[in-house]
Amino acid sequence: xxxxxxxxxIVATRKDPRLEGFKLLVVKPVAPDGKEESGYVIAVDTVxxxxxxxxxxxxxxxxxxxxxCKDKPVDASIVGIVDSVRLDER
Amino acid sequence: MQIGKVVGCVxxxxxxxxxxxxRLLIVQPLTPELQDTGxxxxxxxxxxxxxxxxxxxxxxxxxxxPFLPAEVPTxxxxxxxxxxxxxx
Numbered sequence: 001x002x003x004x005x006x007x008x009x010i011v012a013t014r015k016d017p018r019l020e021g022f023k024l025l026v027v028k029p030v031a032p033d034g035k036e037e038s039g040y041v042i043a044v045d046t047v048x049x050x051x052x053x054x055x056x057x058x059x060x061x062x063x064x065x066x067x068x069c070k071d072k073p074v075d076a077s078i079v080g081i082v083d084s085v086r087l088d089e090r
Numbered sequence: 091m092q093i094g095k096v097v098g099c100v101x102x103x104x105x106x107x108x109x110x111x112x113r114l115l116i117v118q119p120l121t122p123e124l125q126d127t128g129x130x131x132x133x134x135x136x137x138x139x140x141x142x143x144x145x146x147x148x149x150x151x152x153x154x155x156p157f158l159p160a161e162v163p164t165x166x167x168x169x170x171x172x173x174x175x176x177x178x
Contacts, residue, residue: 001132032116032130046106058163061151066106066163080102087098
């Protein structure tokens with residue numbers, strides 16, 4: 001799983017019928033120390049995340065295991081809204 | 091599976107119900123020589139690992155198998171705590 005920041009959303013009228021009713025958000029990956037990383041991912045939102053929120057994104061076939069995503073054509077899901085991140089001194 | 095070190099943790103109150111009760115730890119992947127390699131990631135914990143511990147973790151769909159029959163949406167899970175790495 002990775003951390004990410006919600007930076008936008010996707011509107012699609014024509015899509016796979018199994019994706020109907022899902023909210024699709026654009027997520028920018030973020031390192032645990034808060035630095036934004038390159039690239040974007042489009043993720044299905046299962047927790048009602050909002051704009052600029054820090055979220056947990058699960059990718060790959062495990063994304064389908066999130067409640068509500070079973071048997072859907074999905075490879076990235078937002079499964080949590082982050083309250084806080086603790087990084088230990090190394 | 092890969093070697094890693096627990097370097098932190100993540101709290102999330104609002105989460106997918108299937109992730110309820112899981113500890114989410116930040117893991118730094120390591121080489122067999124215990125040097126940092128690659129990006130840090132968030133792992134679910136199947137072993138009760140603690141801060142600073144040397145662990146091994148697996149990725150992919152298999153990462154959810156330790157929690158069966160519950161279907162936990164995780165693609166990286168800590169599956170063991172390492173006592174010793176011996177290189178021949």
